[in-house]
Amino acid sequence: AQSVTQLGSHVSVSEGALVLLRCNYSSSVPPYLFWYVQYPNQGLQLLLKYTSAATLVKGINGFEAEFKKSETSFHLTKPSAHMSDAAEYFCAVRGGGYQKVTFGTGTKLQVIP
Amino acid sequence: EAGVAQSPRYKIIEKRQSVAFWCNPISGHATLYWYQQILGQGPKLLIQFQNNGVVDDSQLPKDRFSAERLKGVDSTLKIQPAKLEDSAVYLCASSSPGGTESYEQYFGPGTRLTVT
Numbered sequence: 607a608q609s610v611t612q613l614g615s616h617v618s619v620s621e622g623a624l625v626l627l628r629c630n631y632s633s634s635v636p637p638y639l640f641w642y643v644q645y646p647n648q649g650l651q652l653l654l655k656y657t658s659a660a661t662l663v664k665g666i667n668g669f670e671a672e673f674k675k676s677e678t679s680f681h682l683t684k685p686s687a688h689m690s691d692a693a694e695y696f697c698a699v700r701g702g703g704y705q706k707v708t709f710g711t712g713t714k715l716q717v718i719p
Numbered sequence: 720e721a722g723v724a725q726s727p728r729y730k731i732i733e734k735r736q737s738v739a740f741w742c743n744p745i746s747g748h749a750t751l752y753w754y755q756q757i758l759g760q761g762p763k764l765l766i767q768f769q770n771n772g773v774v775d776d777s778q779l780p781k782d783r784f785s786a787e788r789l790k791g792v793d794s795t796l797k798i799q800p801a802k803l804e805d806s807a808v809y810l811c812a813s814s815s816p817g818g819t820e821s822y823e824q825y826f827g828p829g830t831r832l833t834v835t
Contacts, residue, residue, distance in 0.1 A: 615759075642826075649723070649810055649826030650762070696761050706775050707752075707824065709761030 608633040608699050612710035620718050625669075625684040627713045629697030632678065639680045640698040640707070641671055650696065656680060667691070692717045721745065723827035725811050731833045737799035740830045744793070744813030750774075751788055752824065753796050754810040762810055768794065798832075806834045 613628040631637055638657050642650040654665025661673040667690075671682045680697060697710040724743040732738050744751050749770050754762035765784065767775040770791040779786070783802070788794040798805055808831050812824040 610761075640823075647828070647831075649812075649828045650824075651826070652823055655823060698761075706764045706767060709763070711759075711761050 608637065608701055608708050610697050610699050610708055610710035612695075612697050612713050614713055615711065616714045616716065618716040618718055619687045621689055622686050625682070625687045625691065625715065627682040627695050627697075627715065629671075629680045629682065629710060630678050631680060631697070631699045633699055633701060635701045638700045639671075639673060640700070641665065641669070641680075641682050642696045642698060642709075643667075644694045644696065644712075646693075653682070653695075687715075687717045689717050689719065691715060723811055723813055723825050725809075725827035725830055727830060728828065729831050729833075731835065732801055734803055734834050735800040737797065738801055738832065739795050739797045740809050740811075740832075742794045742796070742811030742827060744811070745815075745825055748813035748815045748825070749791070750814045751794050752810075752812040752814075753786055753794070754812065756808045756810055756829070758807070765796070801832075801834045803834050806832055808832070 609632045611630045640655045641653040643653050644650045653669050654663045656663050656673045664670045669684045694712045694714045696712045698707050700707040726741050751768045753765045755765050756762040765779045766786045768788045771788045786796045808829040810829045811827045814824045
């Protein structure tokens with residue numbers, strides 16, 4: 607069984623401030639981990655993925671995430687928030703093979719000018 | 720390349736009516752997924768196809784939901800009869816088999832269903 611916990615359903619940051627969105631996972635097998643972004647009335651877009659290569663993963667739009675096995679975490683960060691980053695962010699975990707992807711409940715990011 | 724296409728984008732029906740959603744995945748993608756996303760929640764997998772075979776439908780309410788993927792390409796998801804709690808966005812996604820790319824899902828824009 608696998609699960610994802612996203613701490614904080616809403617996060618507000620000032621424009622130019624650090625963005626930190628938290629994700630902890632549970633998986634019985636080595637996981638594959640993902641962060642997706644969802645803008646209003648749109649589908650999900652992949653930001654980045656961890657597939658057992660480098661533990662620090664860089665994604666699109668300046669986002670990155672670090673896989674920490676000891677903490678079972680995969681937090682998403684961006685050094686400087688931009689207004690266009692306002693969206694909902696989902697962390698997801700997948701086991702190997704055809705195992706389904708399990709999504710977290712999402713964190714809505716607000717960027718204050 | 721063209722993305723995942725879904726139609727309709729919006730649908731409003733009364734409870735006990737039936738509704739169908741259509742999805743056309745990215746060309747060449749063997750795996751197709753249907754998700755239900757209720758407001759304020761993350762997407763929940765309803766059914767996963769590998770080509771035209773079902774890999775996982777453990778969370779599909781089979782008494783009212785059905786899905787098919789004829790010829791291993793496009794897919795339809797049907798609800799009959801609809802209940803108020805079926806109001807959600809229905810997302811279709813696809814991925815290709817093999818390599819790390821198989822773990823990357825591409826999502827369509829979704830169909831927003833409102834049941835009144």
